[in-house]
Amino acid sequence: MDQKTPQPRLRFRLLLGRTAMIGPGKADLLEAIAATGSISAAGRSMGMSYKKAWYLLDAMNSHFASPLVEASRGGSGHGGAHLTPMGRDVLARYRAIEAKAAAAVAAEMDAFNALIVEPPHSS
Amino acid sequence: MDQKTPQPRLRFRLLLGRTAMIGPGKADLLEAIAATGSISAAGRSMGMSYKKAWYLLDAMNSHFASPLVEASRGGSGHGGAHLTPMGRDVLARYRAIEAKAAAAVAAEMDAFNALIVEPPHSS
Numbered sequence: 001m002d003q004k005t006p007q008p009r010l011r012f013r014l015l016l017g018r019t020a021m022i023g024p025g026k027a028d029l030l031e032a033i034a035a036t037g038s039i040s041a042a043g044r045s046m047g048m049s050y051k052k053a054w055y056l057l058d059a060m061n062s063h064f065a066s067p068l069v070e071a072s073r074g075g076s077g078h079g080g081a082h083l084t085p086m087g088r089d090v091l092a093r094y095r096a097i098e099a100k101a102a103a104a105v106a107a108e109m110d111a112f113n114a115l116i117v118e119p120p121h122s123s
Numbered sequence: 124m125d126q127k128t129p130q131p132r133l134r135f136r137l138l139l140g141r142t143a144m145i146g147p148g149k150a151d152l153l154e155a156i157a158a159t160g161s162i163s164a165a166g167r168s169m170g171m172s173y174k175k176a177w178y179l180l181d182a183m184n185s186h187f188a189s190p191l192v193e194a195s196r197g198g199s200g201h202g203g204a205h206l207t208p209m210g211r212d213v214l215a216r217y218r219a220i221e222a223k224a225a226a227a228v229a230a231e232m233d234a235f236n237a238l239i240v241e242p243p244h245s246s
Binding site: 009010011012013014015016017018019020063064065085089090093094096097100101102103104105108109111112113115116117118 | 132133134135136137138139140141142143187189199209212213216217219220222223225226227228231232234235236238239240241
């Protein structure tokens with residue numbers, strides 16, 4: 001019945017190098033920055049503080065040869081932000097890995113899911 | 124150089140049903156109970172408190188038709204614990220999904236990994 005929010009059934013954290021980690025929160029943040037053109041608006045859309053959003057971006061930026069997000073100068077003058085080519089590449093790779101891994105185990109996930117007994121409350 | 128601890132590069136949280144979630148912590152806990160025959164020893168081996176281990180097991184047990192872990196009576200009398208057939212099944216399914224998904228994206232992970240710039244400290 002409640003099928004209008006088909007949330008992803010596998011959530012990944014990718015460990016890159018020795019210390020870098022990219023999971024759903026960082027990927028969603030990059031996507032929201034691309035959509036909103038603003039770090040603060042992106043964070044707000046995820047219920048995340050500006051400080052937390054900056055912290056996640058800073059952690060990601062430190063692991064790649066160039067930044068994933070940079071400030072947009074000019075335009076409205078409101079100090080927006082956008083993904084760099086590196087940022088778009090990282091986001092695309094994360095989403096591609098997520099989709100391919102999920103597809104690879106879709107049948108196993110369906111079978112696993114069938115073992116679950118839903119709690120009695122229905123909301 | 125530091126290749127003796129090839130930690131998994133993808134960590135999964137599987138969302139089952141509407142509310143059940145199984146991730147690396149719960150899977151490792153089931154595995155440690157199977158290995159040690161004791162909830163407290165399993166938690167200890169993971170640096171996890173007995174209370175936390177019980178909390179994770181209780182959360183898992185509530186989502187399946189039968190418990191995943193049960194107390195071992197008899198034997199040494201020390202009140203050990205073991206996985207039930209359901210517990211073994213859940214652990215095996217988690218590990219199989221983890222392995223199959225990781226294999227499906229191994230090439231993509233290698234390429235992604237190549238973008239990482241390691242921090243200068245080497246430990």
